[in-house]
Amino acid sequence: MPKIDHATPCRQFLHPGEVLREARDYHEYPDLPLVPAHLRAPRKRPPRAKGLLGKLSDILDKASQPSGGAAASQPSDSRLLNNRLVDNRMTRASGNVAESLNEAQENIEDALDDAANRALFGKTMEGDWTSMAGRFLVQVSNAGGSPRHQALTDRRLFVLTDQATGWLEHEPELELAVQIQLSNIAELRPRPRMTFPRGRFDLVFVDGSWLALSCSFQEDMQAMVTAFQGR
Numbered sequence: 001m002p003k004i005d006h007a008t009p010c011r012q013f014l015h016p017g018e019v020l021r022e023a024r025d026y027h028e029y030p031d032l033p034l035v036p037a038h039l040r041a042p043r044k045r046p047p048r049a050k051g052l053l054g055k056l057s058d059i060l061d062k063a064s065q066p067s068g069g070a071a072a073s074q075p076s077d078s079r080l081l082n083n084r085l086v087d088n089r090m091t092r093a094s095g096n097v098a099e100s101l102n103e104a105q106e107n108i109e110d111a112l113d114d115a116a117n118r119a120l121f122g123k124t125m126e127g128d129w130t131s132m133a134g135r136f137l138v139q140v141s142n143a144g145g146s147p148r149h150q151a152l153t154d155r156r157l158f159v160l161t162d163q164a165t166g167w168l169e170h171e172p173e174l175e176l177a178v179q180i181q182l183s184n185i186a187e188l189r190p191r192p193r194m195t196f197p198r199g200r201f202d203l204v205f206v207d208g209s210w211l212a213l214s215c216s217f218q219e220d221m222q223a224m225v226t227a228f229q230g231r
Contacts, residue, residue, distance in 0.1 A: 127209025
């Protein structure tokens with residue numbers, strides 16, 4: 001299988017006089033923390049397709065809208081409930097107990113999932129959302145698309161994301177997702193794994209926070225680490 005060229009697309013994003021030291025694939029490491037809702041940027045809607053696909057999308061949009069008219073304001077039979085039954089204290093109490101039990105079961109399942117993921121993937125981030133690691137992850141997440149390449153230069157580390165999405169094959173639409181100056185990086189700490197993805201390394205910032213990054217394979221991760229150590 002031919003090796004994918006990551007250097008060529010990354011060179012397009014170099015600044016004048018900047019030297020590319022290493023470029024490898026960016027494999028999103030599993031079980032990274034989810035960015036909280038208040039820090040997520042609104043997603044940009046892709047432009048509406050022209051021609052037949054655009055018309056079909058318009059039809060689907062209209063079909064998904066609630067129908068207007070007098071009939072829409074009329075309550076359906078399913079909504080004509082017996083108010084006395086709904087207001088009954090025993091009925092409300094039973095509903096509250098059932099809801100609490102469901103929430104407790106969901107919390108237990110979430111805790112078990114978290115424990116299993118921690119055992120499988122280990123801790124993936126140190127620091128809160130105001131730390132350098134937290135802000136780095138927020139920027140990658142808010143960039144959208146699919147992160148494809150990561151590069152190390154004589155000045156910075158940056159990640160490129162591909163905005164070309166959908167089930168049809170497209171030419172890559174690369175954008176800069178995030179960048180960090182080398183002066184803000186304390187260490188690229190290798191953390192090879194026995195299971196896929198094998199190329200984990202931790203991006204350690206000067207404020208003490210860190211974040212798990214990854215290449216698909218250990219040799220790619222080691223190339224990034226070696227390039228940083230030899231800067």
